[in-house]
């Protein structure tokens with residue numbers, strides 16, 4: 747079960763730099779792309795930036811539709827995350843092939859990924875060409891989490907809240923501790 751959280755807390759779903767799965771929908775097609783390069787960039791309005799290579803299918807999907815969803819996978823989705831980051835949706839339906847399933851979004855057309863533990867629904871606010879990538883800045887319209895895993899921050903003591911972080915190639919890591927500063 748998913749519960750809505752305030753848009754003002756959406757940045758906390760990705761503050762710790764997890765790998766994300768971005769869903770997009772354009773011209774009857776739906777796609778999923780794995781991204782490591784993401785960051786919150788504004789509180790008011792709440793804005794999230796993602797960097798997508800110009801050659802990727804998702805680049806044209808997000809550019810064309812003006813919408814995208816950030817989905818936060820947990821460690822249990824390692825193989826699906828790697829699959830969606832090593833195949834192109836130009837040729838295949840990644841939902842069908844990966845076994846990931848759709849969940850309707852509240853405010854945008856692209857579906858969310860039901861198996862993910864966090865979701866941020868974004869409307870494209872701006873896009874910036876940067877080398878061989880484009881940085882897409884999305885305004886957050888809605889955010890939701892898996893019940894019981896978020897209490898203002900991710901409850902990392904819950905095994906299901908453990909995110910994936912990309913080291914490079916096919917290597918990933920997960921966060922271990924919560925440290926409290928004075």
Ligand SMILES: Cc1cc2nc3c(=O)[nH]c(=O)nc-3n(C[C@H](O)[C@H](O)[C@H](O)COP(=O)(O)O)c2cc1C
Nearest residue numbers: 780781782783798799802803804831832833834835
């Ligand atoms: C862990 C991981 C992180 C990745 N991060 C990014 C990223 O931040 N930006 C990007 O453009 N591609 C990134 N990729 C590569 C794309 O996910 C990959 O090329 C994908 O097949 C493109 O799919 P598409 O053509 O369906 O859009 C990453 C791949 C992996 C496995």
